[in-house]
Amino acid sequence: xxxxxxxxxxxxxxxxxxxxxxxxxxxxxxxxxxxxxxxxxxxxxxxxxxxxxxxxxxxxxxxxxxxxxxxxxxxxxxxxxxxxxxxxxxxxxxxxxxxxxxxxxxxxxxxx
Amino acid sequence: xxxxxxxxxxxxxxxxxxxxxxxxxxxxxxxxxxxxxxxxxxxxxxxxxxxxxxxxxxxxxxxxxxxxxxxxxxxxxxxxxxxxxxxxxxxxxxxxxxxxxxxxxxxx
Numbered sequence: 001x002x003x004x005x006x007x008x009x010x011x012x013x014x015x016x017x018x019x020x021x022x023x024x025x026x027x028x029x030x031x032x033x034x035x036x037x038x039x040x041x042x043x044x045x046x047x048x049x050x051x052x053x054x055x056x057x058x059x060x061x062x063x064x065x066x067x068x069x070x071x072x073x074x075x076x077x078x079x080x081x082x083x084x085x086x087x088x089x090x091x092x093x094x095x096x097x098x099x100x101x102x103x104x105x106x107x108x109x110x111x112x
Numbered sequence: 113x114x115x116x117x118x119x120x121x122x123x124x125x126x127x128x129x130x131x132x133x134x135x136x137x138x139x140x141x142x143x144x145x146x147x148x149x150x151x152x153x154x155x156x157x158x159x160x161x162x163x164x165x166x167x168x169x170x171x172x173x174x175x176x177x178x179x180x181x182x183x184x185x186x187x188x189x190x191x192x193x194x195x196x197x198x199x200x201x202x203x204x205x206x207x208x209x210x211x212x213x214x215x216x217x218x219x220x
Binding site for chain 2: 031033035040041042043044045048056058093095098100101102103104105106
């Protein structure tokens with residue numbers, strides 16, 4: 001068990017570019033979650049998957065954001081046409097059947 | 113999910129018990145109380161959770177009041193490495209709503 005893995009750890013991009021982050025959950029976990037965290041605030045829920053199905057999306061997840069989990073294993077979070085307000089830490093977590101959520105170290109996005 | 117209220121910050125002396133309070137007066141009967149902590153630049157780390165009964169594990173103890181409107185996380189012998197932001201969360205749907213948490217500083 002290597003824990004939840006997120007790549008890249010850091011991403012710097014220019015405003016208007018598209019970015020994609022990857023999350024590899026703990027292998028037997030069927031649920032996968034995405035959160036966003038800005039400086040000084042707690043993580044904010046964005047969306048979660050049960051296997052490959054996306055079951056809930058926060059209103060924070062604008063139409064520029066899309067998340068996928070095509071085979072019920074790893075997940076990607078894409079942000080299109082990035083804005084400076086998208087600068088944040090993007091956290092991924094996984095759980096088994098809705099139990100304890102285990103978090104990755106996050107991807108820190110800086111939009112210049 | 114229940115709204116939780118925590119003090120913004122607390123200090124604790126190294127080696128002493130750290131008692132972190134949380135109010136969750138709107139918690140519903142099937143909502144668990146979860147505690148996580150986040151050390152700078154890392155993802156949140158699970159500590160403990162409970163429904164009605166007090167719980168203890170190798171990291172901490174969780175005391176939940178009988179009316180379930182508040183709880184206390186106890187770190188029995190705080191170390192400098194326990195300096196972190198501690199989050200109390202009421203959760204039933206598994207879409208956890210984190211607040212701003214309590215910044216605990218353990219001082220030598």
